Amino acid sequence: xxxxxxxxxxxxxxxxxxxxxxEIGAEALWRMFHSYPPTKTYFPHFxxxxxxxxxxxxxxxxxxxxxxxxxxxxxxxxALSELSNLHAYNLRVDPPYFSLQFLSQCLQxxxxxxxxxxxxxxVHSAVDKFMSAVxxxxxxxxx
Amino acid sequence: MVHWxxxxxxxxxxxxxxxxxxxxGAEALARLLIVYPWTQRFxxxxxxxxxxxxxxxxxxxxxxxxxxxxxxGEAIKNLDNLKATYxxxxxxxxxxxxxxxxxxxxxxxxxxxxLASHLGRDFTPACxxxxxxxxxxxxxxxxxxYH
Numbered sequence: 001x002x003x004x005x006x007x008x009x010x011x012x013x014x015x016x017x018x019x020x021x022x023e024i025g026a027e028a029l030w031r032m033f034h035s036y037p038p039t040k041t042y043f044p045h046f047x048x049x050x051x052x053x054x055x056x057x058x059x060x061x062x063x064x065x066x067x068x069x070x071x072x073x074x075x076x077x078x079a080l081s082e083l084s085n086l087h088a089y090n091l092r093v094d095p096p097y098f099s100l101q102f103l104s105q106c107l108q109x110x111x112x113x114x115x116x117x118x119x120x121x122x123v124h125s126a127v128d129k130f131m132s133a134v135x136x137x138x139x140x141x142x143x
Numbered sequence: 144m145v146h147w148x149x150x151x152x153x154x155x156x157x158x159x160x161x162x163x164x165x166x167x168g169a170e171a172l173a174r175l176l177i178v179y180p181w182t183q184r185f186x187x188x189x190x191x192x193x194x195x196x197x198x199x200x201x202x203x204x205x206x207x208x209x210x211x212x213x214x215x216g217e218a219i220k221n222l223d224n225l226k227a228t229y230x231x232x233x234x235x236x237x238x239x240x241x242x243x244x245x246x247x248x249x250x251x252x253x254x255x256x257x258l259a260s261h262l263g264r265d266f267t268p269a270c271x272x273x274x275x276x277x278x279x280x281x282x283x284x285x286x287x288x289y290h
Contacts, residue, residue: 031268035275105252109271112259119260121170121195124253125178 002133006126007073013123014070016115021067024110025059026051031106039102042093062103069134080137088141095139104131145280147222154273158258158266159219167257168212169205173198174253175246182246211250218281225284233288244286251278 002010017024033040033048033055046054065083072079093099108127112119147155175182177195189204191197198204214232221228236242255274259266 027268031271034268035272105255105275106271108256109259109266112256113263113266116260116263119256121174121177121199124174124256125195128178 002073002126002129005122006129009123009126010070010073010130013111013115013118013127014067016118020114021063022056022060024107024114025061025063026056027059028103028107028110029055029059029062031109032102035106036102039099042091042099066107066134070130073130076133076137077140080134084138084140087138095142100131100135100138104128104135107131144223145225145276150269151273151276152222154270155219155222155277158262158270158274159216161262161265162212162258164212164216165205165209167254167261168208168210169199170208170257171250171254172204172208172211173201174257175250176204178253179246179249182249185240185242185246212254215254215281218284219277225280226287229281229284230288233285236285237289244282244289247282247285248279251275251282254278 030050033043040048043054043058046052046058048055065080069076069079077084087093108119108124108131111127112124115123173195176186176192176198183192186192186204186207189207190201192201192204217228218225236244255271255278258274259271262270
């Protein structure tokens with residue numbers, strides 16, 4: 001469960017990204033496709049070469065959605081409701097707790113490379129919990 | 144047997160060369176206990192684990208973290224013979240320690256995040272890919288003797 005402290009840390013960290021959201025999203029996706037090739041199976045329609053417009057565009061979308069979730073951490077279910085429908089009925093990505101694990105890992109790696117020591121154990125824990133909560137909500141309507 | 148390309152071996156050793164085993168080991172184990180608190184069940188006799196600060200400062204956590212990462216170093220020296228290298232450790236984790244192998248994956252992922260925080264942009268996507276493969280293979284070797 002996300003504590004008040006967790007939420008504060010997440011908002012602080014997100015605030016430090018200073019407009020680099022698109023880059024961060026694209027890099028996280030690229031690392032995910034590279035480190036976990038099976039995740040590419042959901043994007044046969046994409047140009048998956050490094051720096052592709054589609055990866056940049058999609059990275060930006062993903063990070064924007066996460067940013068929105070962060071603004072609404074007290075009501076993730078509602079904030080992510082549309083996305084939850086999309087993933088359940090349309091995209092049908094393998095239960096998010098598998099695939100989001102990979103995205104979560106790669107996003108955290110990107111954050112850690114940029115924040116260095118500031119990616120403290122407490123921040124790490126809060127972000128991990130948050131991504132886990134997001135995954136749960138996205139999986140809510142699977143069955 | 145897992146195949147390692149020359150490039151992968153180079154990425155592994157060059158990253159490992161930048162690692163302080165004592166420091167990173169302590170950090171990795173501490174983070175495991177902080178980020179996934181249920182793992183504390185394996186360390187109930189380690190003393191004070193009541194808060195992130197307590198965990199990070201706990202001398203037994205630091206010492207054990209160093210031990211774990213030192214052992215990881217052995218894996219790196221024996222990339223072509225991991226299952227044999229880890230056979231005894233695998234039996235130990237199954238028969239005596241009763242650790243669910245899922246925890247090896249968690250620790251591996253944490254180690255990678257720590258490497259990322261220490262190395263910054265030098266921890267390139269290629270580095271991450273190789274190291275995710277490495278921690279996966281190590282976890283697999285550690286789970287191999289489970290029955």
